[in-house]
Amino acid sequence: NTAYSHILTETRGKVGLITLNRPKALNALCNDLFTEVNDALRKYDNDSNIGAVVITGSQKAFAAGADIKEMKDNSFIETYKTDFLGHWAEMTSIKKPILAAVNGYALGGGCELAMMCDIIYAGEKAVFGQPEIKLGVIPGAGGTQRLVKAVGKSKAMEMVLTGSVNLNAQEALAAGLVSKIVPIEELVDETVKTAELIANMGQPSVAMGKELINKSFEIPLSAGLRWERILFQSLFGTADQKEGMNAFVEKRKANFTNQ
Ligand code: CO8
Numbered sequence: 001n002t003a004y005s006h007i008l009t010e011t012r013g014k015v016g017l018i019t020l021n022r023p024k025a026l027n028a029l030c031n032d033l034f035t036e037v038n039d040a041l042r043k044y045d046n047d048s049n050i051g052a053v054v055i056t057g058s059q060k061a062f063a064a065g066a067d068i069k070e071m072k073d074n075s076f077i078e079t080y081k082t083d084f085l086g087h088w089a090e091m092t093s094i095k096k097p098i099l100a101a102v103n104g105y106a107l108g109g110g111c112e113l114a115m116m117c118d119i120i121y122a123g124e125k126a127v128f129g130q131p132e133i134k135l136g137v138i139p140g141a142g143g144t145q146r147l148v149k150a151v152g153k154s155k156a157m158e159m160v161l162t163g164s165v166n167l168n169a170q171e172a173l174a175a176g177l178v179s180k181i182v183p184i185e186e187l188v189d190e191t192v193k194t195a196e197l198i199a200n201m202g203q204p205s206v207a208m209g210k211e212l213i214n215k216s217f218e219i220p221l222s223a224g225l226r227w228e229r230i231l232f233q234s235l236f237g238t239a240d241q242k243e244g245m246n247a248f249v250e251k252r253k254a255n256f257t258n259q
Pocket residue numbers: 024025026028029064065066067068069070084085086088105107108109110131132135138139140141
């Protein structure tokens with residue numbers, strides 16, 4: 001897509017593919033890059049032909065973090081007044097599932113970007129880390145929050161407080177940060193394949209499943225279970241529920257219409 005300077009976008013079947021494309025800076029997440037990512041995500045979210053989105057980088061770097069050169073001279077009052085980088089979180093309001101295909105470095109904001117996605121697949125040489133402490137700061141987009149939920153307290157402390165303990169793909173898999181390791185060359189295709197699988201399900205149920213799982217990190221179990229049951233019940237008002245259950249009984253594949 002020629003409208004963007006720092007990312008490439010393409011459509012593969014029902015899947016939108018966003019490729020971070022700032023190779024000279026190892027996909028450092030400058031302000032404009034993240035604005036473009038959120039813009040592309042919003043367009044895919046509003047496109048009824050798309051059912052899921054994949055975000056990837058290059059084979060060397062998913063993203064090496066926020067752009068250090070861009071922010072190094074920032075003042076507290078300016079970053080606070082403008083809620084510096086607060087707009088990154090816009091991607092967490094996207095309804096469609098977002099899958100991260102992580103090859104190479106996912107450091108700092110790069111690791112946090114991956115963790116704002118719903119599913120992470122790692123290439124064999126992926127590296128996850130939160131090196132901000134070495135820059136005199138701390139993570140600012142989930143590295144002290146989402147990482148704990150993904151890898152547990154001790155490992156998160158080690159990563160965030162030393163800035164030097166990184167997870168390779170095997171360690172990330174063992175910790176539960178990623179759900180699969182894929183050979184480098186096949187990573188994007190494999191991630192798109194899972195995204196396509198999701199995109200062929202009924203979209204209302206997919207969106208509700210995603211919302212509920214994300215809610216589970218924020219609300220008490222009893223409230224989550226109540227929400228879950230109400231949304232489950234609400235799906236009996238959809239054509240997709242009739243189609244899905246009739247297809248099972250008739251021993252055929254369901255053809256969902258997202259209604
Ligand atoms: N920002 C800006 N430029 C970068 C970044 C970055 N994060 N990472 C790499 N680059 C640039 C380098 O400066 C270099 O540019 P140049 O050729 O002009 O010197 C180019 O990319 C290539 O990098 P290297 O030569 O360093 O490549 P190596 O293969 O030797 O090393 C590393 C790769 C290990 C990834 C190394 O580049 C590195 O350590 N990068 C920085 C990693 C880091 O500290 N990331 C954390 C950044 S801070 C952050 O993410 C905070 C997020 C807060 C979010 C808040 C939201 C509300």
